[in-house]
Amino acid sequence: MKDTKTGAQALIQSMINQGIKYVFGIPGAKVDQLFEGIEYSKDPRAPKLIITRHEQNAALIASGIGRLTGKPGVVATTSGPGVSNLTTSLITATAEGDPVIALGGQVPQDDIGRLTHQSIPSKELMSSATKSSVEVQNANSLSEAFANAYQTAVAPKAGATFISLPQNVLNGAVDRPEIKAVPTVDQGVADAATVDAIVEKIQHAKLPVILAGMRASASDVTAAIRELLQHAAIPVVETFQGAGVVSRDLVTNYFGRVGLFRNQVGDNLLKQSDLVITVGYDPVEYEARIWNADRTGDVISLDSVVPEITTDYQPEMVVHADIAKTLRAIVQKLPADWALSEEVQAQLDKSGKTLAAQAEAPAADDQHGIHPLAIIQALQNKVNDETTVTVDVGSFYIWMARYFRSYQPRHLLFSNGMQTLGVAFPWAIAAALERPGQPIVSVAGDGGFLFSSQELETAVRLKLPIVQLIWDDGAYDMVKFQEIAKYGHEAGVSFGPVDYVKYAESFGATGLHVDHAKDLAATLDQAFQTEGPVVVQIPVDYRDNLKLKSLLLKDVLS
The missing domain is CATH 3.40.50.970 (Thiamin diphosphate (ThDP)-binding fold, Pyr/PP domains)
Structure with missing residues (x-):
């Protein structure tokens, strides 16, 4: 029997x-x-x-x-x-x-x-x-x-x-036996003729640019992109989910992240490029109708997924193959002496300086809260390249995506497809389980945090070292500043205050509050040194948010 x-x-x-x-x-x-x-x-x-x-x-x-x-x-x-x-x-x-x-x-x-x-x-x-x-x-x-x-x-x-x-x-x-481990399904490399055609296009392009998307953040693909950059200094623009593809030692090839509003250094670079190579790019991240508008030049789609073709995205070459293998084949074929012209390199150097200057925080003005760039800089000084930072959805997520540097793939996480409120803290729990040994940082607004904050109890129960930053302004501000940009006023975006220090303590977590920009560093030090989950409430000054809105496509405010 x-x-x-x-x-x-x-x-x-x-x-x-x-x-x-x-x-x-x-x-x-x-x-x-x-x-x-x-x-x-x-x-x-x-x-x-x-x-x-x-x-x-x-x-x-x-x-x-x-x-x-x-x-x-x-x-x-x-x-x-x-x-x-x-x-x-x-x-x-x-x-x-x-x-x-x-x-x-x-x-x-x-x-x-x-x-x-x-x-x-x-x-x-x-x-x-x-x-x-x-x-x-x-x-x-x-x-x-x-x-x-x-x-x-x-x-x-x-x-x-x-x-x-x-x-x-x-x-x-x-009474049947269970299925054994499912084998990995491998895709093949692009054929030699296709690789040769890509290499030829790169060689003849004046300004080739890599747009690194969500599937570029897979570990093998990121490694292959880095091999290509070591071989040939091609500028890279990341999507939000492509964050961390460019490593610290290759940062001179990094020209920012693009998403939502077409007014970034990376957007200008894509517009000027006569050859955009999209690597693992998905339109849900940043629609081609925004970044590909009003530009000329070829597009090569290199992906493990067949792209969605639209009137705004019609690549001249579609390469459906294993991304990492194909990139390595390109490295083998691209001449070692290939380089951008001195004129283009000078232009890129200028763009790199512009990108760096944008991240500088203005003088502190605690009367209105703490400036987003001051919060980002304080956090940047606290983390290392292996720290995982999860980011919820709100005005802060645009600031973080543009100005927070990350040098490892899938260590700076965004919901840029659905923009789902409440993702950051659950993702932080996942990171704390999968990447033990150092604190995990979760960043949320006072709106989105309460979508999933009941999981503080879960984090306390599991004794997870999560530092939760709450950018507190009393409104759904990502909607608010876009309403003001569209209509000159706001509607239906404000809500009442919550004492998040007491809220955290009611779950058995630690709660901290920052009153002044000068106290940020010390408060973060305390948070990172405290066992278990810590919630840090930070009053934020969002008066500069209108600078986030689209400047090149004024009708795109979504």
């Missing part, structure tokens, strides 16, 4: 086989066997169960794992609202290329479609939020479903997958 196990046990073994380290979520009756099995597993390889305080945050932590590691994070919830609360996080992960596997409980199969407790069409609901959404019909199929969800989640373009687990299927008997 064959040995049998439950569907839940088979699913746990499938996670072990695929190397899943954590499962984040909130329990419920439809998934209690899965949670019990993980919690009391005697297998040391079983994933660690981490209970959160909201399903949306659980999925955001899982997506943070996906972004940091390139391997899927896993979230598990019960049926009904447990599943529906995942929607925003999974849409964000899919849009921004973060691999996630979501496991959602479901009522027993004979109750699906009936007006019973917590019965909703989970598979259908999640089909528009994920790359794939399936409902398992037989317990023997659970391992296959998980393996395929894993493979789909990591395949370019990475994103979220969803598996609906009817209660009777999860509790049913399994």
